Amino acid sequence: MRRTSAALLLLSAAACQRAPIAPDAGPSEGAVSGLERAAIASGAITDARRMSPVGLYQRRHEAGRDALCVIPGQAGRFRFGLEAVFGEEPSCRGHGMARRAGDKLILSFRGSDRCIIVAQYDGDQVALPGVVDMACADLCQGRGSLEGVSFPRVSSDAASALRGRNRSGDLLCGDQ
Structure with a gap:
């Protein structure tokens, strides 16, 4: 039972970690959310960086x-x-x-x-x-x-x- 609890604790801790930023992403790209990137790509909003x-x-x-x-x-x-x-x-x-x-x-x-x-x-x-x-x-x-x-x-x-x-x-x- 202790091993199961420890395994679940480790899995939940791993799930809470943030995904790493891609190494080729610029400093301002990491601050842009996925939703914002999609809106920029679709033309719904302008890219302020440009x-x-x-x-x-x-x-x-x-x-x-x-x-x-x-x-x-x-x-x-x-x-x-x-x-x-x-x-x-x-x-x-x-x-x-x-x-x-x-x-x-x-x-x-x-x-x-x-x-x-x-x-x-x-x-x-x-x-x-x-x-x-x-x-x-x-x-x-x-x-x-x-x-x-x-x-x-x-x-x-x-x-x-x-x-x-x-x-x-x-x-x-x-x-x-």
């Missing part, structure tokens, strides 16, 4: 508006400009260069003390993490913070991104 981040992203809310523009840059990189508004006084703004890394968009801000933010990019939105490096504090006025700000896509073309404006009416992705 979708360019170029475009205009905006979200209006009760305290203001958050906007991000992403345009093509040099050597496969992108240029970006962003503004997040939290009422009349607090806001954050900055611009710089960006690059893709799988499902991430790495934002390197110009003019700040080495502020780099690794944002999540899923094709439909850019979401900043809930914790941002202290080096990014000089991008914000008042009690504003870029922590947890998300920017839903409103267009997928560079022309719309170039027309995006901040609260003052200046171009988000203007001469940088």
Whole structure:
């Protein structure tokens, strides 16, 4: 009886283990579920890993508006400009260069003390993490913070991104 119980315990433990990721699978492929892969293959959803981040992203809310523009840059990189508004006084703004890394968009801000933010990019939105490096504090006025700000896509073309404006009416992705 003890041997039967031990054998059943070993079998149930083996059944609970995850299947290994194929050795040729890339780092972002392991994070994609089988159902998601099937939906991408059938064309039901787009593959965010192949979708360019170029475009205009905006979200209006009760305290203001958050906007991000992403345009093509040099050597496969992108240029970006962003503004997040939290009422009349607090806001954050900055611009710089960006690059893709799988499902991430790495934002390197110009003019700040080495502020780099690794944002999540899923094709439909850019979401900043809930914790941002202290080096990014000089991008914000008042009690504003870029922590947890998300920017839903409103267009997928560079022309719309170039027309995006901040609260003052200046171009988000203007001469940088």
